[in-house]
Amino acid sequence: MDICTKVALRQRLLESGKITLYFDYYPPIRNPKTNKMQRHEYLGIYLYGNPTNKVQRDFNQTMLEKGELLRCRRQEQVINRQFGFIDHSQQKEDFLAYYEEYAKRQSNTKWRISYKHFQIFTGGKCTFGEITLDLCNKFRDYLLNAKQLKHTKKKLSKNAASGYFSTFRALLKKAYKEKLLTENVNDFLEYIEWDDVVKEFLNQDELIRLAQTPCDSDVLRRASLFSCLTGLRFSDILNLDWKNIQEIAGIGLCVVIKTQKTKTAATLPLCEDAIELIGERKTGKVFPGFKKSLTAKPLADWIKAANIDKHITFHCARHTYATLLITNGTDIYTVSKMLTHKNVATTQIYAEVVNQKKRDVANSISLK
Structure with a gap:
């Protein structure tokens, strides 16, 4: 006992x-x-x-x-x-305050946005005792019809609603484990299904063309191409420090990091082109001066100057890395490790994109 x-x-x-x-x-x-x-x-x-x-x-x-x-x-x-x-006094405690405090400690902004939507949904008041299956299902319905916080005339995409509801469910699971909730309502909630989206990427010719196209921002050019060659996310490129660039015996120069999004430890070998992009070893940030604003209009202008007629965002560099690896014959398990995915199923979408391209090429040949 x-x-x-x-x-x-x-x-x-x-x-x-x-x-x-x-x-x-x-x-x-x-x-x-x-x-x-x-x-x-x-x-x-x-x-x-x-x-x-x-x-x-x-x-x-x-x-x-x-x-x-x-x-x-x-x-x-x-x-x-x-x-x-049953702790009746705990049921009167502020669930919203609990949600806000936990969201503030997370690096992913999705948590803070999810909290803000729940705050709006509840009118700024919600106790632990009010967390019922009915309330949670109504929050699910709210997200499916809610407007964006920043662009108030635009509706949340289904995938955004899915992500916010997923974080909310994770919090419910945490609160139940800590015995702050008397019922595990999370087990009775349905996911908001994720819609498949077309992942834009650069093919080999487009990547070469982009690399050869002058860019008004040298740090944007180097950071973007480095992402294409390593698959690192924006947050990891932004925070990449020279301490993360290490010589590993038997492998060579590598990026050794714990990713910002998934907190996954990764050792990523660097190719010669990637090493050239970072230049000589210094101290501090590998890409000083790189910032979020550069990935908007400056990036779009550069893509346009390269005569690439696609909606390419900075994150598409990661898609480019994955699809080119698979196109060149790298097995799905290795690609998953290089992308620091926790589940191979997450990586499978890139293989499906490549297979679709293969089908398109095959269908372009006809006897009629």
Whole structure:
């Protein structure tokens, strides 16, 4: 049988002469916000260390009584979480605040946008006790019909809605594991199906043409072509540091990173063209001066100057890398590893694109 954590109310004398109250957990409990084991929790309640009159003594007594009341409530919460009882006080806690705090800690902006949509949907108020299957399904319907936050006249794409609902479900799963929700509603929710989209990419001739076309921004040119040769995402190119460029025995010069999006460790060998693009070793960022704004009009102007009639974004460099690898005969498993995909099924879409191109070429030959 599990040992129930005991919550004691303790006092500590500060250098200022005041006394601070805190909870002492034994054995320690896991803090649901930091996910670390915690022994002490300070209440932010202070007593007079040396009360000089009745008013101060009465104040100390009142604060001690409030501290004991809080201790009793916290002991009840600990028992409820450890033994699976319904914690009625927890059900009144602010779920929106929990959502916002977790979203802020994520590097992916999708979390913050998802939170903002849920905040709008709930009118800015939602407790843990209000998280029901019906509410979650209504949020799903909301996302399927919601407008974009930035472009308020445009509807969310189905894929965007799918991504935001996926993050919401991940939060529900986390909250249930932490025993903040009494029901695992996530198991009863349907995904928002993802629509297949055409992944634009450059073929070999277009890539060569682009490389030979002058670009007004040298750092945009080098960063874009480097992405085409490594498959690195924008976020990884933006944050790429010379410390990530390492000589690996038996392989040569490589990019050694943990990707920003998936936090996957990767060691990517660099070809001669990629090494030429980064130039001589320095310190700091590999592509200093590279920024998001360069991937809008400056990139579009460069693509147009190369006479490439496709809607090419910076992320298309990653598609280019993947499709050219598969076109050149690289097996799907190796391509998946080079792209740092966690699932080979994610990489399969590139193989399907290449197969479609093969079918188009075959159908271009006819006896009629």
